[in-house]
Amino acid sequence: MRRLLRDPVATLGFGLILLAVFVALFAPWLAPYPDDAFDSHLLQRLRPPSAEFPFGTDNLGRDILSRVILGTRDALTVALAVVGAAMLIGVPVGLVAGWREGWLAELLMRVTDVFLAVPQLILALALGQLMAPGIGTAMLALALTYWPFFARTVFAETRRLRGALFVDALAGIGASPARILLLHVLPNAAPAILVRATIGMGFTILTAALLGFLGVGAAPPSPDWGLMVSEARQHLPEAWWFPTFPGLAIFLLVLGFNLLGDGLRDLADPRLRRSR
């Protein structure tokens, strides 16, 4: 942790994430008009940024600043849930496939390959449309298409560690595979998983916003950033502030995760150190 904070760029990323978490936790108290998630005020439509509405108002007269703040919670929740679920599938698959040899490992990795044979978004669209469109479906589809990335990462780490001496020694004294995997392999693979998860958070926020934008994710009137940008399209070029601020929010949060992920990767893999 201390080493991470010595890297100014990673610290900036960490700061952005902390800020977002703070905003998400206290959103109803921070937002100037917390009811604007759903209420509309048609008399104050599309007002440009002012002291009263720092980010302006949208097509239904809602305060954009408030909606950006309220949307932070959704964005983080969605990303956490998706990455968490993907981890719950991908990590065990990677561990088992990496540890065992034979048909099961072969099968698991082949399935992983199939999921990786198509760009994630396309597969998520295909999966998502089989169920009723909505934020829940979108999350499920994203989780079902992101786990192979964890499986790959953990598989590679497990294979590497299995060859390492200390695991051989443990197997020699009769430790059970489950015990070795959970107590020895998993902690050693943790840095790689953490890096993958951090980058996955940023990636998922982007993809979820895109799904919202395309109309297959979050549904109106929820304060989803992607949805807000999409709603803004009909009001251009007059209301430039309408798409600008939700987009900036996406950018800053994803930037935070990417910068942190970059810093973590440097720590986890000294070979890739920038100082080289």
Place this chain on the structure above:
Amino acid sequence: MTQPLLAVEGLSVALRTDHGLARILDDVALTIPPGGSLGVVGESGCGKSTLLRAILGILPKGATTPSGRIRFQGRDLLAGADWARGRIGFVPQDPYLSLNPVFRAGDQILEIMRRHAPGSRADHRRKLVELFRAVQLPEPAAALDKYPHQFSGGQRQRLLIAAALACDPALLIADEPTTALDVTTQREILGLLKRLVAERGLGLLFVTHDFGVLATLCDRVAVLYAGQVAELGPTRAVLDTPWHPYTRLLLSCHPDRATTLAGIPGTVPAATAQPSGCRFHPRCPLAQPACAAAPPALLALGERAVACPRHEVPFG
């Protein structure tokens, strides 16, 4: 006296490291007359490679500006070595790693010739094939269009020797050119080098830790310890009656090679923490309190020189 081909005078180079300034070379002086050959020996870490890199003008990024002088054919090299490229041929240590794997070997050498040798590309190609023949590369004409991985290690070293000769140099610098090769190939390559140097009247600076090689290739030898010249003289004389305690120990515990000094207690000191006085005194069987006080001067005695006042004292 004729002008020396290469004259190194009072050369000092330091390297900035995390642990402070490392003094890699300290007041080193060497000369090579035209057509003469000098071997530089010492353990790893004694400054051999830095000496070569200083002469070739490719010191690493962290190096301080060297002080002292390096003159080649009477002209300064330290101010910039570009003018001398091509006139100094370089044979590197590892033939496997020294050629870029993604370019044809011939093209890599032709590029050097394009910049540093007169004549057209066709001239260069013709000359290179001739050189390939001279270094006894099989199928010299076809070799031009092959990639490095299509040659064996010994063949690659022959390629590199041809590259070093491509621009008609006056001086050849070789950095342990046979350590990466097997024994038989080593002997062939050394024989080849010896013949080519003699035929072409080249000066030779040869870095090695192999005394056997020295005896066959070099008329003079310089022994380097911790960045300083410990002893200098005609090869035969130094090998037969080494003066400096360090040389004596090197030769007694390892008659052929200076790879390890199993018989000498201690190790080469870290370049950031050199001992006071004579740098060898912590490991020297002849050490006296005076040795730790002041560094010994290099005493010139006839053709030879030694940096130890007790060079005539036998080991106890």
Place this chain on the structure above:
Amino acid sequence: MLRYLLRRLALSLPALLGLVLLTFVLSRVVPGDPAAALAGDAATPAQIAEIRGQYGLDRPLAEQALIHLKQVVQGDFGRSIFSGRPVAEEILQRLPATLELTFAALLLASLIGIPLGLIAALHHNGLIDHLVRLMSVGGLAIASFWLAIMLQLVFSMELDILPLRGRLDVALGSPPRLTGFLLPDTLLAGRLDMFLSACRHLVLPAVTLALPGIATIARFTRSGVLETLQKDFVLYARAAGYGRVRLAAIYVLRNAVTVTVTQIGLLFGALISGAVAVEAVFDWPGLGTYAVQAILAADYKALLAVTLVVGVVYAVVNVLVDLAQALIDPRIAGAGR
């Protein structure tokens, strides 16, 4: 070289077969009875049964899977529920538009990203290096649909110097369709005005799509160059007297881009995903807009076909990437020579 290519092609087959199986499974978990869906709302049970027999839906599942595979291999993806036209035909119609956009973006990303990465590496830890690093992380954080809209706002709406949407000025008509790629088609038709219009329409979408690519390529080129600079052969080349510019721009770069080229294969997936967003914003008549339409119309056949086609394109691109790598680095295909 040919043997290498064939071996590489064979390697991507299992995943593609798996993908066909996956789309089959997906098409069978569609809520409701596919036969009933095909027959329409007013169908009688007898009609549904007839359709079930006609489409082989009453056969064992494994047999159905085989039939599905056979159809897919023959390029038969069924008819679109939305338009009633064969899906394969519609996809073929739209694929070139997406490919043209993607390749333009890839080209742009390489032309900017590689020099950027090289310069950053040569000024390692300098100001330019830090800027490029920041840009390469930032470029991957921008939502492409948002960037597309912002560019539209500035360049099409406010400055009015680039077209807002589409591939071509409607007033100009369209060239006879030969390749489906507009740039060559307009040139072959001898219509310079159309060609220029197509180019102008391509600028904003391609730039939007290229940005994450620039970031990725710059980043990997940079680390590739840094790694190559450590190699013995660079030191040797300096000692032997290579020119500084040539050393960096050709000698080192060629080794460094072997890493970058691998990344381009992976990048292509990101580009296809990005294309969905970019096409939606710029009304680009490609596969992305087709997929979005299919979702909104619940046209599962179209969507699964898009998934398969993208999978095949993805596999082909990765084979091409390996081929490019073998051309850059002769050691890779050495065994097959």
